[in-house]
Every structure is written in structure tokens, then in C-alpha cells.
């Protein structure tokens with residue numbers, strides 16, 4: 001039964017997680033085919049907000065044919081206990097509440113939103129943003145009583161969306177910048193979020209000052225504010241406990257909470273690594289870091305990138321293989337803001353291990369990449385295949401090339417040691433022949449041969465047993 005008699009479709013938690021395929025959609029807003037889209041919450045003074053007001057600027061759902069359109073959802077709230085700090089937290093709930101509406105799918109957040117309305121719900125009468133606005137207003141006021149007044153503007157006029165998009169980007173940047181500078185070591189508590197468990201049942205976001213939430217919408221400050229206004233809500237405080245591993249970022253308090261909130265599925269988390277026990281990946285991460293074994297480095301691809309990566313896979317295929325609340329070795333859902341953190345993949349080598357990033361993302365974060373390194377990281381303009389990537393990295397002298405050399409040398413040593421332990425007849429002959437009278441003790445330990453990236457041409461090789469004492 002519907003929660004609201006005046007809404008033509010049902011509204012309830014059971015619709016959260018509903019997927020709408022393009023063939024079943026009436027139309028869509030935002031998504032990868034649309035450049036300008038956003039959702040933004042602003043806190044206003046009480047006298048600035050007209051409670052219950054819903055405005056649609058541009059054509060409404062019923063006026064549009066089956067295509068993808070720009071959209072801005074601009075929500076203004078007021079309440080005597082509200083302040084700017086809470087805007088990000090209220091904004092993140094849009095995702096949850098829109099998904100409660102039967103036949104409406106909302107994905108992602110901020111400048112990445114993607115909303116589809118199903119044909120079925122449209123035929124039932126869901127043909128205007130006014131209905132969506134009403135549902136949002138009612139849910140916001142009942143779930144977060146701190147909101148006393150709320151007015152919502154839906155913008156579909158492409159020029160107007162573009163105009164407001166600029167404001168939205170400035171607000172997001174201001175919010176993100178606030179958390180920069182604070183270190184994980186300087187706080188007693190982190191925050192957790194389980195909002196995405198409707199899509200990824202074992203996912204728990206751990207939000208620290210230096211590891212932004214996967215969706216890029218909740219900072220440590222947002223987490224703190226959310227836990228304060230809605231202590232029983234999906235965002236909660238986590239006592240850090242003891243730091244077991246500062247390099248990988250493992251904390252006893254985090255392990256305990258993740259274990260409990262994931263129903264025992266996830267036992268440990270390394271906050272700053274994509275290997276071993278990486279942070280779980282839900283489905284609304286902004287980007288994925290993926291390990292490329294051929295170059296021993298990471299590629300990063302974001303949601304808006306529509307081409308294939310050098311490994312021949314698109315964002316959605318890579319995202320599918322890491323999403324769902326799992327810990328997948330070498331595949332790691334991340335936010336763009338985390339790429340600005342000094343702890344970004346710190347245990348794996350950080351930026352020195354990143355070899356490929358789409359140019360739009362690299363542009364956004366390049367001020368946070370160690371000096372002189374940004375030009376050595378390939379983009380889609382430099383490399384479209386792994387071979388091209390290899391050539392680029394060698395030509396630019398990317399630090400990862402040194403890792404290859406070190407690895408090759410290590411393998412040469414291993415091979416040499418193996419040979420020394422169990423020399424094949426051919427090897428023994430090569431050594432013995434020029435060194436007449438010398439016998440290499442086959443299969444016996446006691447000497448070590450270290451060859452690092454060298455070529456040796458020798459007329460004679462003498463292996464002399466060291467005198468004891």
C-alpha cells in the first residue's frame with residue numbers, strides 16, 4: 001500500500017534497489033550521456049524558504065519524449081538548528097528517498113546523478129516532478145525533524161541547469177576543501193555509513209579525514225554532523241581503537257564495526273591499500289582503481305569515462321567486477337577526493353604506482369600529485385592499449401619502470417640461486433669447462449650468487465670455497 005494517497009505510485013523501502021533498464025524506461029535525466037546534471041542542498045534562513053513550494057523550470061516529465069536530459073535538483077531547507085555543515089548529509093539522502101518511489105531509479109550523487117522513470121509508473125500517472133518533490137519533502141521532514149521548511153526546484157531547461165551547475169561545483173569544492181589538512185592520526189573517531197547496503201548488503205564505508213567516502217559525497221565533517229543530528233541513522237561514529245598498521249591503515253575499532261555491520265562477512269579493512277583487505281566497494285563509487293599486472297601499476301577510471309581503458313574494459317565492466325560490497329584484490333572503488341589525500345593508496349606506493357588516469361580526472365587532481373609526476377602518468381590521449389602504455393611509461397621515466405627493473409633483477413637472482421642449488425649438466429659444463437680443475441659442489445649450499453640486471457662476458461670463472469674462521 002502506498003505511503004501517500006495523493007501520489008499515483010507506491011512509495012516504500014521495498015523499491016530501493018529497483019533497477020530500471022533502458023527498454024523499460026519512459027525517459028532519463030543525467031547519466032553518462034548528459035554533461036550537466038546535479039543535486040544540491042542549501043541551508044537558508046527561515047524567512048527565505050516557502051515550505052512545501054515545488055517549482056519546475058523547463059519542461060516537465062510529461063512534456064518530454066524518451067531521451068536523456070539535463071537536470072538540476074535544487075533543495076533549500078531551513079530550521080533553527082540547521083547550519084551549512086549539514087548540507088552534504090541532507091543531500092545524500094536524496095538518493096535514498098527518490099529510490100523509495102516505485103518505478104524511479106536514482107544512481108550516484110552530486111554532479112553524477114542518473115535518474116530513470118519507468119514506463120509502468122509513468123502510465124500509472126507519475127508524469128510530473130511535483131510528485132517526486134512531494135515525496136521528498138514529506139520524507140525529509142519526517143526523517144529529519146531538524147528541517148522545519150523545505151522548498152524544491154527541479155530544473156530541466158538546459159541553459160538554467162548549466163548556470164546552476166557552476167554554483168553546485170563551487171559548493172562541492174568548498175565542502176571538500178574543508179576536510180583537507182586534517183589527519184587521520186589527529187582524530188579519535190571515524191564515521192561509518194551503511195546507506196548503500198540496499199544495493200551492496202555487506203558494504204560499510206569508513207569515512208576518515210583522509211579517506212573520503214566512496215561516493216565522494218560524505219566527508220569526515222559530514223559524518224560527524226550526521227551522527228549528531230540522527231544518531232540512529234545510517235551514518236554513525238566509530239571509535240578508532242588501536243592502530244595495528246599505520247601504513248596500510250588498519251584499526252581495531254574499524255575491524256570490529258565492519259565485522260558487525262557486514263554480518264560477519266568482512267573481517268578486516270586496510271584503509272589505504274587496494275590489496276589484501278581493501279575497503280569494500282559499494283556501487284556508487286566515483287571511480288575505480290584497477291591493478292594492471294603487465295605494468296605493475298594502477299589505472300583509474302571514473303564513472304563519466306565512456307571509452308575503454310587500456311585493459312580493454314569500460315568503467316561499467318570494471319565497476320561490476322568490484323561492486324556489491326566485496327573486497328576484490330586489486331580492484332578498488334574510490335572517490336575523486338580520496339585521490340587528493342596524502343594517504344591515497346599509500347601502502348601500494350601512492351601516486352608513484354598510478355600509471356593511467358582519464359585526462360578530465362587528472363586535470364581535477366593534478367595539484368595533489370607529487371611534483372613532476374603528473375606528466376609521467378598516461379591518459380586516454382597517450383595510451384589506449386597496454387603496449388602503448390608500456391612505451392609511454394618507459395619514454396617518460398615513470399617511477400613504476402624502476403619497479404620493473406627491480407623485479408627483473410630479483411627474478412634473475414632467484415633463478416641464479418636455483419641454478420646454483422641444482423645446476424643442470426649444461427650449466428655445470430659452462431662453468432667447469434673454462435675453469436679447468438675447479439669443481440662446483442652441485443646441489444650444496446654455502447655460496448650466494450647475486451646478479452642484478454647485468455651481462456657478464458668472462459674468459460674464466462673461478463669459484464673458491466671461503467676458508468672457515
Ligand code: SF4
Pocket residue numbers: 092193194195196197204205213214215216217218282284285
Ligand atoms: S558510498 Fe558510502 S558514504 Fe556514500 S552513501 Fe554509500 S555507504 Fe554512504
